[in-house]
Amino acid sequence: MTRILVLYYSSYGHVRTLAEAEAEGARTVTGAIVDIRRVPETVPAHIRKSSGFIEDDTPEAAPADMANYDAIIFGTPTRFGMMASQMKQFLDMAGGLWAQNALIGKVGAVFASTGSQHGGHEATMLSSHIPLLHFGMVIAGMPYTFAGQTTRDGIIGGAPYGAGTIAGADGALQPTETDLAGARFQGAHVARLAVALSSARSLAEVA
Ligand SMILES: Cc1cc2nc3c(=O)[nH]c(=O)nc-3n(C[C@H](O)[C@H](O)[C@H](O)COP(=O)(O)O)c2cc1C
Numbered sequence: 001m002t003r004i005l006v007l008y009y010s011s012y013g014h015v016r017t018l019a020e021a022e023a024e025g026a027r028t029v030t031g032a033i034v035d036i037r038r039v040p041e042t043v044p045a046h047i048r049k050s051s052g053f054i055e056d057d058t059p060e061a062a063p064a065d066m067a068n069y070d071a072i073i074f075g076t077p078t079r080f081g082m083m084a085s086q087m088k089q090f091l092d093m094a095g096g097l098w099a100q101n102a103l104i105g106k107v108g109a110v111f112a113s114t115g116s117q118h119g120g121h122e123a124t125m126l127s128s129h130i131p132l133l134h135f136g137m138v139i140a141g142m143p144y145t146f147a148g149q150t151t152r153d154g155i156i157g158g159a160p161y162g163a164g165t166i167a168g169a170d171g172a173l174q175p176t177e178t179d180l181a182g183a184r185f186q187g188a189h190v191a192r193l194a195v196a197l198s199s200a201r202s203l204a205e206v207a
Helices: 014-027 045-050 063-068 085-092 095-099 121-134 177-206
Strands: 002-008 032-038 071-079 107-114 138-140 164-166
Touching: 002 014, 002 063, 002 177, 014 032, 014 071, 014 107, 014 164, 014 177, 032 177, 063 095, 071 085, 071 121, 071 177, 085 121, 107 121, 107 177, 121 138, 121 164, 138 177, 164 177
Parallel strands: 002 032, 002 071, 071 107, 107 138, 107 164
Antiparallel strands: none
């Protein structure tokens, strides 16, 4: 079996909703086993409460867990045009995996939520690819075979770089049907790539 991890951080739930859609898409692929985990929160409880953060009972991941998967799909809200510090902190604790080459050749992908349409949506996805490339991961986006990303009907998130949603300045918007379809598409796309790479690896081992 090919193991897929959907790993996210979410303060207000938008990225969490997309994470569930990513996992749903990945689970449609034969041979894929999918887990959803969140990275640990770093914000103190009183600030989480006063800022209205969601309570999230999704199990936490530890950085070492990433070695156990064939593909990892990372989800993050935009913070000042880049990934949330909670996700960056998690990746910064994976230096041991980097030193052991433990993530080389795994599929890596990113999805994101931003408050405004042009407030760093694509920048967050693209800059989040950088640490994944340092890990030696093979980057997957959300190809144009997901035709929904070219719609002109309303405000949607997502790009060739990854699935996404626009939360609105006050967070009042929720992922649209197109956003969710994009996340499901990306999840399935990543899973198919991971299954293909895993089977190529096992063929090489047999040879
Ligand atoms: C400290 C902070 C910085 C943010 N910076 C940006 C930003 O640069 N651009 C933007 O469009 N939204 C920004 N936002 C809005 C978040 O991206 C938005 O709350 C998030 O996408 C919602 O996802 P979540 O519900 O999964 O937490 C920021 C929010 C916070 C709290």
